[in-house]
Amino acid sequence: MSPSERPGAPKPLACKIYPRPEHNISRSQISENALKVLYRLKKAGFEAYLVGGCVRDLLLGREPKDFDVATNASPEQVKNTFRNCRLIGRRFRLAHVYFGREIIEVATFRGSDSEDAERQLVHEDGRLLRDNVFGTIEEDVWRRDFTVNSLYYNIRDFSVVDYTGGMEDHGAAILKLIGDPESRYREDPVRMLRAVRFAVKLGFAIHPDTEKPIFDMAELLRSIPAARLFDESLKLFLSGYGLQTFELLRHYGLFAVLFPDSDRCLATEDHDFPRLFVATALQNSDNRIAEGKTVTPYFLLAAFLWEPLQLEVKTQLQQGENETFAYQNAANQVLKRQIKVTSIPKRITQSMREVWLLQSRFSKRVGARPFRLLSHPRFRAAYDFLLLRAQTGDADSELAEWWTQFQRADETEQKRMTRPAKKSRKKRRPKQSRPKSTNTEAT
Template sequence: MLIRYSADDKGRPIKKALIYTKDEHGITQDKIDPDALFILKQLQDYGFSAYIVGGAVRDLLVHKTPKDFDIVTDATPSKIKKIFRNSRIIGRRFRLVHVFFGSKIFEVSTFRSICDGTVGNRFGTMDEDVQRRDFTLNALYYDPLKEQIIDYVGGVKDIRKGIIRPVIPLKQIFEEDPVRMLRAVKYAATTGCKMPWTLKRKIQKSAHLLSPVSPSRLTEELLKIINSGHAYEIVKFAMEVDVYMCLQPAATALMYENSSFREKYFQHLKEMDAFQREHPDSRLGDKLIYLIYDFAASLTDWKAEVEYNSAASELYVQTWAQCRNFVLPMNPQRTELEYAIRSVLKQLGVSVRIPKKAFSPAKKTGEETPEIKKRPKKVNQSREDKSSRNKQIDTVLKTGKLKRQATPVAL
């Protein structure tokens, strides 16, 4: 094992990082995506440092095949763009580069500074960048060309011990970015690493911080869970630490109130995971079926309703509206949710043809919009949705039991 040193204010050497060699970490180059290796080699040939970072290093250490290879470098986004023509700079506030190889996308980011805290966006050094990482198991830098892992925070030992330990102090880690709680939950549910009691308790006390997080960020995190193939384990742990109420408040409400619904919901999560593992490239609508099935099935006696009610379009529009509210704050593509709802109705033995006049084209997006009633302005609508979600979350935090704000309309 090698040791990287730096000097203190008086010029005395202090240990800064451990460097694990190939014999110690056991990772071989054949485990690395050849296109990721090409990116690393190109950056280093141009005089920049470049490393594989994050979950890929963690997976390689425990002999798993990484899904993604994220790369970090001291090259700025504009310089990365000049090196790779098959790339694009993305992000306004947090700029990074996507490098394309066919259908594969590699994320290449620049070392970040800590001068603005752990959520700032200034470029910095590797020594600063590691202090911005959320947990030690995610704070390892691997150079496959030199076959070395650079460990500033004891991440290798924590992975081998199976412990999730934060890099950032507990008093500020979730206050600065509440979404880190969701990452901790995912790590605990999918890596086999244990979450210390102090971290678990901190998440439970900080769950309310997820309330003001934008629906777009929560949607992004939910989609990651849905596509992970481990949604059951993640949701189960998220319920345990009281954060699922912020991701899916309506589903959490029903699970607190109805043990039968809870069992069915979890069973369908298991089935969704099996489907995702078998069909990793399936469309989102196929997986939304598993999330909304039990709720949609409980709305009414569908066969009797269709026989009695000839207004098929109105029946569908009401179902769409309630399912849309059920998955809030997640905001999936309208076409995917419509696909899921129609598939669920078909499985329930209901064949509903939707006349074109049941929808009117949206002015800007070109999407179809249900003609239920005159829609309020988008800004006011989002405020109402957010206020409703906050009230549900506050109820759970205060009483431990979430009551539904409204009973589904009998269709």
């Protein structure tokens, strides 16, 4: 079966070669280690190309996060070529070439046919579960997702090789799936999330044919393992474009699949609080990333699930639980439901719990309690969470200001701030002497 006969494959385009003068990619922009891999594979007699997001980003004048290589060498041949190489992957075997902390990923061209059934496994719903069928570059191109991600930089003559019209779509800022969109989404529903992520990150518009099926096929994400959806969620919201991504995910109905409890709260929001709270948390994270500061996943996830937690706490309190147990039980229930969708690691859920449970301790400002809270390992995150709540009307702004001042104050001032308020003493009325009672006995 030729690439063009593959189900869902588009009408084949003539391969177009863009020589070095017709594109802006320079070797000076490419990682030295990636160049080493390309040149060594070429010297060993193999084809070697940069491919995917790194080529796309280089054309945009951006610095790629990773450099991926495609070759006709098998994974075992790549391993024999590089001593610093390790083979990984089950669904599709990949070679990782290590240069200290930098890893260059090398993938063998994927084939478009499956003569060996043991090497390719397809689920009844169309998802590819295992795919170790190797092929040629002409076949490999149809297995990639978007046209702008299917451009190959050839180390032999420094040209860009385009089989799908990706250079034209790149110039028009259009994100378009290769092949029939419905078939491609069924193969891997995560492509819907990738479409949103790339559209926001690149500032591209999603092609109408690529966009239309998403509204009806969002539910396919429920078939994806929870661990993979967690990883995808981090890419979506911790890329520096979290707020825009959130809005677009809601538009397509994808956020409802990733965070069902949160989406239900957003659908029944009261005075716009839940949406404003989540949006502000995302904007703050985007600002931190733009400033080169670190962002912790647990803080953002705690914000996403804060309103579902409050509703669960309310239910627990109505059932007669005290406040501490109500929060603990509510956290267990909310996280239990969410983990079934996105498998949040225990180290993150534990930090989320601490941020949530510390919120009730901020109201206790007398005696030694404020000092104990100040020394808690999660105090800073919990305090930032309190500020976020105050900013969006969920907490008393006076309480947030008190804690801001308490941290800045010296020890003497802190002791004064935590001193119990003096009770005003009422003046005691002077005792009035009672008249002596006369006790007369009847005679």
